[in-house]
Amino acid sequence: MGLSAKDALQLREALQIAVVKCSERCLYQAAKWAAELLDALPIPDDPSVTNQSGTYVHPALMPNHDPAEAALEAKELSQYLLAKSYFDCKEFDRCSAVFLSDSMLSSLLATNPDDLQSPPSKGKGKGKATTSIDFDQGLPNISQKSLFLALYAKVISGEKRKDEETEMIMGPQDLGTVVNKQLIVVSRFLSKWFEARKADTRGEYPASQGFLEYLYGMVLAKEKNDSLAIEYLVQSVHLFPWNWGAWLELTNLIGRVEQLKKIAPHLPQNIMSFIFHANAAINLYQQGADLAASLNDLLSIFPTSSFLLTCKALLFYHSKDLYAAEQEFSNILALHPHRLDSLDHYSNILYVLNMRPKLAFLAHLCSSIDKFRPESCVVIGNYYSLLSQHEKAVQYFRRALTLDRSCLSAWTLMGHEYVELKNTHAAIESYRRAVDVNRRDYRAWYGLGQTYEVLEMHAYALWYYKKAAGLRPWDGKMWQAVGSCLQKMGRDRDGIKALKRALLADSYYDAGAASSFGSGASIDRMGQMDPDVLLQIATMYDRLGEREEAKAYMELCLAQEEGTVDADNTTNNNLNDSVAMQHDSIADDGSDAGGAGPSGSREAGGGGGVGTGVTIATSKARMWLANYAMAAGDYETVNRLAMELCQDGVEVEEAKALIREARSRMEMTNLMER
Known part of the structure; x- marks a missing residue:
């Protein structure tokens, strides 16, 4: 797959705009992903190609093509800058209150948002249904960018409070039942927001930009309403396909290959859909020539993309070609020595291959870059596990989960450590929590x-x-x-x-x-x-x-x-x-x-070789065949197999007894024939 100069220019501009738009809405991971992909796009040799119009406009200064939204954004600029500064300082409640104060939400929802109960899940919950939305006062007339920032800050605030209220990892009160109480506020607000736009037949409302669909899909996914979440996320990627966060949420909701094939025709046909399909297939543990060819095509466009190179390494990993996967991860580490993403997978590979010096180096590197990243804790935990220091390994996996309770590798690996420590109850609980995450x-x-x-x-x-x-x-x-x-x-x-x-x-x-x-x-x-x-x-x-x-x-x-x-x-x-x-x-x-x-x-890595040599299994098979030959009267075969058993050093006494019995019967047979 190759791109013309014009297509490459359009792709570069689209990624630049994506970085700015995601950053404006504080979607930092999506902005980072787009920026890394942008950096992996080769710069053309001809400088005139990068600026064909002769004038340069920074993506942050590009005009909003919707005049109504542009007018609202201009009017709210001071408030938006204040709210974003609060978000950047992790003052999420203050950020939300700039546009959606608690008194406003209380009047809209007829109650205090913090007192709302979690909605019942699939008809089994016991949450109170007395809270009703009273939108007679009308929704606040603010731009979609400001509304997204306020509601997103509300979700992050709820997640922060949820983490504060949860007990110690695997403690006696850690039941995994604490919920984000702000989800219902955001969910009901967005539900009414979309209902108003669906009922709009006169075109009074500006066209949606795709980010609020993403936020609603993310909230619905957390509420376990997967089908509706997929519907809104598909709308989001159609409206703004460059938000990797929406594609990632969609990937997490796809649990079967058949489901991926069913969704694929409804997605926009562009390079982002191509990347999504490859990533989703790898997450479903698929492999094969077609998937490898797709990744190679993408790498021909983004040759140094750390994300795509990681996908290639994971493809080898899932194909059980661990040595090739190790080489790919080593190459990624050389290209991006300060990148910690997915190094937990690399540490698993080094663990299986028993490459202790490399794993020790990786653990020291992660600790020096950021010892309080979940990936760093998982790598260090794997290193201690390889040293058979299972208590220390558990300690680091717990630390990873304290930093991020959705860290799948930490839950699963901690279960492995508890198995080694013969703590079956804790192992079962760790594995169950891993299954809950994914x-x-x-x-x-x-x-x-x-x-x-x-x-x-x-x-x-x-x-x-x-x-x-x-x-x-x-x-x-x-x-x-x-x-x-x-x-x-x-x-x-x-x-x-x-x-x-x-x-x-x-x-x-x-x-x-x-x-x-x-x-x-x-x-x-x-x-x-x-x-x-x-x-x-x-x-x-x-x-x-x-x-x-x-x-x-x-x-x-x-x-x-x-x-x-x-x-x-x-x-x-x-x-x-x-x-x-x-x-x-x-x-x-x-x-x-x-x-x-x-x-x-x-x-375990894939097997293969010219022969196993003598093993316990082959020796048992040889003994069984010797006894079978004895019962069939094939004493020469018995003698040969028993002699081989003596050479193997397995069950030597029983083999010697078989040799004596076989020779005795052969002598008896020879005497009778004479």
């Missing part, structure tokens, strides 16, 4: 399954493992957990199907197959398979009395020592036909699609 977090679902499995509550563990597998259908670890749980519950037939799916999933990553759910890889394309999974399948077949199938999988397990696939064709067909049961399981759970799976307490 229901797409497969690691939290998997962690809940692990914790309940430790408690030997296998029915609960199976349900959580299935949720995790639904989020990450092509992750072998997810299906291996499902299969092991089914095995412990005595459901061997279903367990076999799940474990076969685990083998197919691993081959999907190793072969680099397409990311669609239905593109199953064949066993003929497989490289290295997990001997433990093969041994589990064989053991369950043995319990079911299907000893020929058990023998085929035992031989396949043994073949992994040399990395060769030498199994019966029936095994191949069974493996490739095993997808249907798992697809039905996902559909029954109503889970989402996409994701990558953890191994132990962090994510």
Whole structure:
């Protein structure tokens, strides 16, 4: 994808205007995102291209094309500058009161805003419905920019008060039930504001600018009214597509790939929609050639964009190519050494790869830049976890959550630490809070399954493992957990199907197959398979009395020592036909699609290699095959396998006993033949 000089100029001007407009409304993160993207846009060599008109007008001084709004903004300039200065000084109530005083809101809402109860969620709440809006006095006649700033300050004020009222993280009174009491004020105000404009048939009201739709969508999302929130956010990105905050809120509300495909046709067709689609797909744990090509196209326009480079690194991360992901993050750190965004993901990768010196360097770097950023605390917590200092790790994850209770990585990783500390109750609570923050977090679902499995509550563990597998259908670890749980519950037939799916999933990553759910890889394309999974399948077949199938999988397990696939064709067909049961399981759970799976307490990288060598699983398979050959009277095979067991140093005494028995029976057979 390339841009002409004219298109590049228009894109540059649009991003400059976006930075100014977002900054004017104190949307600092959206302004920063647009500014970083603007900085990544290469400057043309010809200076005349950047200023074709010959005159330069700063984006902040560009005229408002709506005369009514322009007149209101000019009239309110002094008040707006006062309100923005209050907001910048974090005096949010004073900022809001410049345009919307408490007495005005009280008269409009017929009550004190601070006394309003939270609205009932999905019909289950018990909030009082006596508060009614009396808009007979009419809405205040102020510009949309000033109204947005006042209402946004109200929301931020409520969030600040909510944080002040909450208890200590994971304390006895920390139930996660404290709400932002200002949401209902802003929600009802905006509801009436939009109702007035929908009823306007004579064109009395100026056209909306898109920012109030964004604010209303954000408030509706916090009130769990997702469908209406998506509707208003889609309106917002149509009216002003350069507000990344609106796209990000939309991304957080999309929980399934199908939902993303359904929304896509209703979005504006521009470069922002292209960036949104790539980011949303990565957040849904998708991967594949098409997504990689989309990111490369975007990087050809913004070659040094830290956001797009992070998306590329996360694509490798979710594809379980951890070494490539580590290289990408290392490159980002070299280009933007003071940027802390997404370094918590980088620390997870370094943890899994056991790169302690790099993780130590990253922890020191984050601490020197800003030790009170949630990302810094997560990185330091991961470093202490790698040193097996789990109490200190928990301390830093708690600090991250004190700074930002919506920090997903901190909740999930703290759950992992509590598992290490054998505090299952705290681990379960941490994982539950992680799921509350983001229901797409497969690691939290998997962690809940692990914790309940430790408690030997296998029915609960199976349900959580299935949720995790639904989020990450092509992750072998997810299906291996499902299969092991089914095995412990005595459901061997279903367990076999799940474990076969685990083998197919691993081959999907190793072969680099397409990311669609239905593109199953064949066993003929497989490289290295997990001997433990093969041994589990064989053991369950043995319990079911299907000893020929058990023998085929035992031989396949043994073949992994040399990395060769030498199994019966029936095994191949069974493996490739095993997808249907798992697809039905996902559909029954109503889970989402996409994701990558953890191994132990962090994510595991993709396997692959020429052979595993001798493992406990292959030695057990060799012992089973030796006993099978003994029962079948194949004493030469028994002698060979038992000799190999003696060389492996596994179950040597039992192997020697088999050798003596096999040689004795061979001698007896030779005597009888004579």
